[in-house]
Amino acid sequence: xxxxxxxxxxxxxxxxxxxxxxxxxxxxxxxxxxxxxxxxxxxxxxxxxxxxxxxxxxxxxxxxxxxxxxxxxxxxxxxxxxxxxxxxxxxxxxxxxxxxxxxxxxxxxxxxxxxxxxxxxxxxxxxxxxxxxxxxxxxxxxxxxxxxxxxxxxxxxxxxxxxxxxxxxxxxxxxxxxxxxxxxxxxxxxxxxxxxxxxxxxxxxxxxxxxxxxxxxxxxxxxxxxxxxxxxxxxxxxxxxxxxxxxxxxxxxxxxxxxxxxxxxxxxxxxxxxxxxxxxxxxxxxxxxxxxxxxxxxxxxxxxxxxxxxxxxxxxxxxxxxxxxxxxxxx
Amino acid sequence: xxxxxxxxxxxxxxxxxxxxxxxxxxxxxxxxxxxxxxxxxxxxxxxxxxxxxxxxxxxxxxxxxxxxxxxxxxxxxxxxxxxxxxxxxxxxxxxxxxxxxxxxxxxxxxxxxxxxxxxxxxxxxxxxxxxxxxxxxxxxxxxxxxxxxxxxxxxxxxxxxxxxxxxxxxxxxxxxxxxxxxxxxxxxxxxxxxxxxxxxxxxxxxxxxxxxxxxxxxxxxxxxxxxxxxxxxxxxxxxxxxxx
Amino acid sequence: xxxxxxxxxxxxxxxxxxxxxxxxxxxxxxxxxxxxxxxxxxxxxxxxxxxxxxxxxxxxxxxxxxxxxxxxxxxxxxxxxxxxxxxxxxxxxxxxxxxxxxxxxxxxxxxxxxxxxxxxxxxxxxxxxxxxxxxxxxxxxxxxxxxxxxxxxxxxxxxxxxxxxxxxxxxxxxxxxxxxxxxxxxxxxxxxxxxxxxxxxxxxxxxxxxxxxxxxxxxxxxxxxxxxxxxxxxxxxxxxxxxxxxxxxxxxxxxxxxxxxxxxxxxxxxxxxxxxxxxxxxxxxxxx
Numbered sequence: 001x002x003x004x005x006x007x008x009x010x011x012x013x014x015x016x017x018x019x020x021x022x023x024x025x026x027x028x029x030x031x032x033x034x035x036x037x038x039x040x041x042x043x044x045x046x047x048x049x050x051x052x053x054x055x056x057x058x059x060x061x062x063x064x065x066x067x068x069x070x071x072x073x074x075x076x077x078x079x080x081x082x083x084x085x086x087x088x089x090x091x092x093x094x095x096x097x098x099x100x101x102x103x104x105x106x107x108x109x110x111x112x113x114x115x116x117x118x119x120x121x122x123x124x125x126x127x128x129x130x131x132x133x134x135x136x137x138x139x140x141x142x143x144x145x146x147x148x149x150x151x152x153x154x155x156x157x158x159x160x161x162x163x164x165x166x167x168x169x170x171x172x173x174x175x176x177x178x179x180x181x182x183x184x185x186x187x188x189x190x191x192x193x194x195x196x197x198x199x200x201x202x203x204x205x206x207x208x209x210x211x212x213x214x215x216x217x218x219x220x221x222x223x224x225x226x227x228x229x230x231x232x233x234x235x236x237x238x239x240x241x242x243x244x245x246x247x248x249x250x251x252x253x254x255x256x257x258x259x260x261x262x263x264x265x266x267x268x269x270x271x272x273x274x275x276x277x278x279x280x281x282x283x284x285x286x287x288x289x290x291x292x293x294x295x296x297x298x299x300x301x302x303x304x305x306x307x308x309x310x311x312x313x314x315x316x317x318x319x320x321x322x323x324x325x326x327x328x329x330x331x
Numbered sequence: 332x333x334x335x336x337x338x339x340x341x342x343x344x345x346x347x348x349x350x351x352x353x354x355x356x357x358x359x360x361x362x363x364x365x366x367x368x369x370x371x372x373x374x375x376x377x378x379x380x381x382x383x384x385x386x387x388x389x390x391x392x393x394x395x396x397x398x399x400x401x402x403x404x405x406x407x408x409x410x411x412x413x414x415x416x417x418x419x420x421x422x423x424x425x426x427x428x429x430x431x432x433x434x435x436x437x438x439x440x441x442x443x444x445x446x447x448x449x450x451x452x453x454x455x456x457x458x459x460x461x462x463x464x465x466x467x468x469x470x471x472x473x474x475x476x477x478x479x480x481x482x483x484x485x486x487x488x489x490x491x492x493x494x495x496x497x498x499x500x501x502x503x504x505x506x507x508x509x510x511x512x513x514x515x516x517x518x519x520x521x522x523x524x525x526x527x528x529x530x531x532x533x534x535x536x537x538x539x540x541x542x543x544x545x546x547x548x549x550x551x552x553x554x555x556x557x558x559x560x561x562x563x564x565x566x567x568x569x570x571x572x573x574x575x
Numbered sequence: 576x577x578x579x580x581x582x583x584x585x586x587x588x589x590x591x592x593x594x595x596x597x598x599x600x601x602x603x604x605x606x607x608x609x610x611x612x613x614x615x616x617x618x619x620x621x622x623x624x625x626x627x628x629x630x631x632x633x634x635x636x637x638x639x640x641x642x643x644x645x646x647x648x649x650x651x652x653x654x655x656x657x658x659x660x661x662x663x664x665x666x667x668x669x670x671x672x673x674x675x676x677x678x679x680x681x682x683x684x685x686x687x688x689x690x691x692x693x694x695x696x697x698x699x700x701x702x703x704x705x706x707x708x709x710x711x712x713x714x715x716x717x718x719x720x721x722x723x724x725x726x727x728x729x730x731x732x733x734x735x736x737x738x739x740x741x742x743x744x745x746x747x748x749x750x751x752x753x754x755x756x757x758x759x760x761x762x763x764x765x766x767x768x769x770x771x772x773x774x775x776x777x778x779x780x781x782x783x784x785x786x787x788x789x790x791x792x793x794x795x796x797x798x799x800x801x802x803x804x805x806x807x808x809x810x811x812x813x814x815x816x817x818x819x820x821x822x823x824x825x826x827x828x829x830x831x832x833x834x835x836x837x838x839x840x841x842x843x844x845x846x847x848x849x850x851x852x853x854x855x856x857x858x859x860x861x862x863x
Contacts, residue, residue, distance in 0.1 A: 187434060202484075
């Protein structure tokens with residue numbers, strides 16, 4: 001029995017196919033880089049979304065998990081020559097371990113208190129990383145020496161392999177989010193985000209659910225950090241662990257639509273498109289302009305579209321699906 | 332008689348700041364009955380619920396449910412053991428549908444969301460909310476939000492449910508419907524504790540009544556006995572009952 | 576390490592605590608009345624610093640005199656922020672309230688970067704080098720003035736809140752919005768007042784430290800974080816709590832720098848916050 005050829009199936013399949021061949025359609029590697037950055041934002045924003053989007057625990061400290069993944073990976077690669085394919089897991093796991101005390105401290109708090117605590121913890125980590133410069137090389141950051149094309153070391157001459165790695169990771173994060181939506185934890189997180197006390201009264205162990213969501217979120221963010229470090233070959237404490245970075249990560253999901261699977265993907269596209277266009281138009285002449293407009297975008301979204309672009313996209317998508325031919329559907 | 336008891340509250344006490352909200356409160360709830368809890372405003376009824384269901388820790392005293400000591404357990408554990416409550420001020424999950432609201436409760440006993448969805452549908456029919464299954468809970472009327480509170484609690488398949496002033500602010504017809512619903516729950520095997528100010532409802536529904544005043548129990552017995560108890564009449568100055 | 580060094584650190588900490596108190600009071604006032612946590616509060620301090628700097632740079636105005644300009648300007652700014660950015664989201668979910676001021680902070684710090692460049696600025700005034708010697712301890716006069724200025728402003732605010740009708744109305748709205756409305760208070764006006772005052776105090780704090788602190792676009796970040804610690808430790812909404820917490824934070828930071836190193840002062844502060852949150856989540860002044 002053949003699977004029905006309905007728009008609900010072939011549109012996503014077509015999109016995937018498009019993404020697979022996209023690098024060959026783009027004029028030069030710079031554009032491939034842009035898409036890789038988009039995928040990176042999907043990974044980070046999607047990971048953030050799992051805890052903060054669904055359960056409403058708004059973290060502004062996720063840079064800590066990103067930085068942990070990146071630093072752990074780089075240190076292992078530099079000191080022990082460990083393969084980044086392995087440090088992807090170790091870095092993610094290190095971030096997960098970090099999330100345990102973070103959750104213990106922060107989940108006692110609600111609303112803005114929680115957010116402030118996450119900011120404080122990320123900042124503390126940043127300061128500590130700067131302080132212990134014998135290990136971390138302080139403010140100068142860490143670099144991975146480029147060894148030429150060495151797949152086992154996740155180093156490639158061209159951008160293409162990075163593109164596909166990032167694509168796989170991005171799809172993985174979205175797919176994990178979708179799976180989570182469909183199991184009990186996903187529902188429980190939404191309940192907690194709506195009203196934690198009421199959720200508890202229905203037998204929901206909110207502390208446990210939040211810890212699990214945070215662990216997953218931290219792990220994926222750490223993985224994103226490892227990839228990014230491998231892709232850019234360099235990492236600095238201020239950009240990796242900084243509050244600005246945490247804000248950026250959060251904005252991806254907020255602009256796209258928190259608590260939805262595709263929200264982070266939409267947000268990543270908008271974010272990266274926007275960053276690139278300001279850079280092209282102003283060619284770096286006005287430092288601060290880009291971020292300033294960024295902040296303006298966030299304020300605008302909050303004022304007029306607090307649910308992000310997802311509702312609009314959803315309507316558009318459903319309209320499209322309804323209009324497309326459906327050769328496989330039973331009459 | 333003791334093998335019939337599902338809930339035992341013994342010597343429960345709690346103070347907040349300088350106020351003694353509940354003082355040495357003791358009573359029992361028997362299987363399959365409807366126990367009414369009444370008392371003037373500020374007599375500690377809601378605090379009592381909070382203490383029993385784990386929202387606050389008692390300073391002294393114990394709560395025993397189905398033979399297990401549940402004193403001081405967090406509220407989600409209390410619910411998991413079969414003791415569930417509704418809130419005086421309804422707390423729906425506002426942005427999601429009625430169905431999904433009830434689903435959240437059903438997931439406790441049915442971790443598979445598909446199974447839980449079916450159960451949620453059944454509970455929604457039981458309380459009469461099918462018409463609003465897909466409505467966002469935040470846009471329901473007050474009485475429907477109350478129904479939703481009850482539905483969510485029922486979805487957790489409790490053995491005992493505590494209803495906190497479910498009928499406050501309802502008109503006469505709505506009160507009648509609520510009375511019928513609660514009686515049906517009892518007939519289906521649920522034990523119910525009802526905190527109410529609406530005297531007509533409490534008097535007609537309850538098998539027994541406990542009266543609180545200033546945080547402690549001043550009387551206990553059948554509705555008729557309570558209505559004639561001079562201590563009760565004095566606590567209320569008789570106004571509430573005669574009004575109903 | 577001898578007693579003098581310790582006393583020096585202690586005194587520095589106490590003096591700085593005055594500034595932290597001023598910033599914290601502004602933040603706690605905004606939260607207490609409007610119920611929104613202002614994540615851009617550090618940037619309000621930064622704005623005050625830049626206003627003061629440019630008044631000095633362009634017209635030679637003494638930073639302390641400049642307060643007479645800085646504070647009203649910041650007050651108006653706060654009023655505008657409340658009216659156009661915060662009023663629309665008063666009843667919005669946490670996400671909107673948090674990220675609105677986060678976004679504002681990003682706009683402000685980058686606008687400063689864009690407008691004034693990343694250069695570190697400082698003022699050059701005659702008395703910047705004056706030092707008051709007390710035994711072996713040296714107290715820079717500018718820090719002392721900052722402390723006294725902060726104390727004065729905090730005192731004036733407390734008088735305002737306790738003794739004037741408007742101040743009482745402000746406290747009424749903070750305690751119970753509905754009841755205050757029944758008493759004839761206009762909450763919207765009080766919100767404007769609260770944010771205006773909060774911004775003015777933050778701006779004043781900025782102005783007071785310009786004589787001894789570099790001015791640069793991201794300087795707000797430090798003060799924002801410290802303000803959070805002060806306000807949470809002191810219990811959100813409590814002015815007295817903020818003052819007490821500021822003292823603890825100021826001294827802790829200073830001693831932390833002395834014992835752990837200049838770059839770890841803030842870590843000590845956060846450590847205190849964490850310990851406090853674990854053992855007493857609602858802060859020094861207890862549950863609201």
